[in-house]
Amino acid sequence: MNLYVIRHGHTNYNELGLCNDDPNADVHLDDIGKQQAQAAAEQLRDVTLDRIIVSPLPRTRQTAEFINQYHHALIEVHSAITDIRSGFDGKAVEAYFAAIAHDPLNARVNGGESLLDHKQRVLGFIHWLQRQQPENILVVAHEETMRVLVAYFEGNVPDERLRDLNVGNCEYRCYKLGGSIELGSIDQTID
Numbered sequence: 001m002n003l004y005v006i007r008h009g010h011t012n013y014n015e016l017g018l019c020n021d022d023p024n025a026d027v028h029l030d031d032i033g034k035q036q037a038q039a040a041a042e043q044l045r046d047v048t049l050d051r052i053i054v055s056p057l058p059r060t061r062q063t064a065e066f067i068n069q070y071h072h073a074l075i076e077v078h079s080a081i082t083d084i085r086s087g088f089d090g091k092a093v094e095a096y097f098a099a100i101a102h103d104p105l106n107a108r109v110n111g112g113e114s115l116l117d118h119k120q121r122v123l124g125f126i127h128w129l130q131r132q133q134p135e136n137i138l139v140v141a142h143e144e145t146m147r148v149l150v151a152y153f154e155g156n157v158p159d160e161r162l163r164d165l166n167v168g169n170c171e172y173r174c175y176k177l178g179g180s181i182e183l184g185s186i187d188q189t190i191d
Helices: 012-016 031-044 058-068 093-100 115-130 143-154 159-164
Strands: 002-007 051-054 074-077 137-141 172-176 181-184
Touching (some): 002 143, 031 058, 051 058, 058 137, 143 159
Parallel strands (some): 002 137, 051 074
16 A cells, blocks of 8 residues: 655645644635645646545645545545644744743643644554555645654654654655655745
8 A cells, every 4th residue: 555645735824824723714725835736736646546535624625636636536534634733723833832842742732732642643543544445545634743644654753853854835755554655845936
C-alpha cells in the first residue's frame, strides 16, 4: 500500500497567522492555496489513489477536491487527523505558542489539547490505517498532524523535536508501508 500524506494548501488564516480547529469558521484556501493544490494535483495525477481521507476542517477537503479531479476516489472524513485543538481558535498562533512555552509538550490551555494529546490521537489514526485494506490512500491533513506522521514513518524524532519539523502547504510524502519514502513539495512562491 502506498500512503500519500499532504498538508492542505495555504489559507486565509495562514495569511493572518491565526489558529483554527473549528470546522464552522470561515477558513478556506486562498488564491495561493488553490494554486498550490492544483500544482499538487498535477504532481499526483499519475499515481493511483483508491481513497482520500481528510479532516473535518474544510481546507483539507478543498485541497483533496483539487487532487481528486484526476482520481475520482472516495473522500471520507476522519476526525483523528484534525488540527491540534489549541484552545486559541481564531486567535494568533504566536499567542498560542507563548501560552504553552512553559511546557510545550504537555501544556493544555483554554480547554485545548497538548501536543502529546494530539500525537496520541494521530497515532491512533495510524494504527487504524494499518488495519485497512491494502489500498493507495491519500491523507490530507494539517501541519501539526503532518509532524506526527513524518516523525512516525521516518523515525528518530523525539517528542521535543516535533515542532522542529516544518511541513509547507501542499508538501507531501509517500510512504510504502514497510518500505521507502518519496518526498514532494510545491513552490511556496506561486503567484
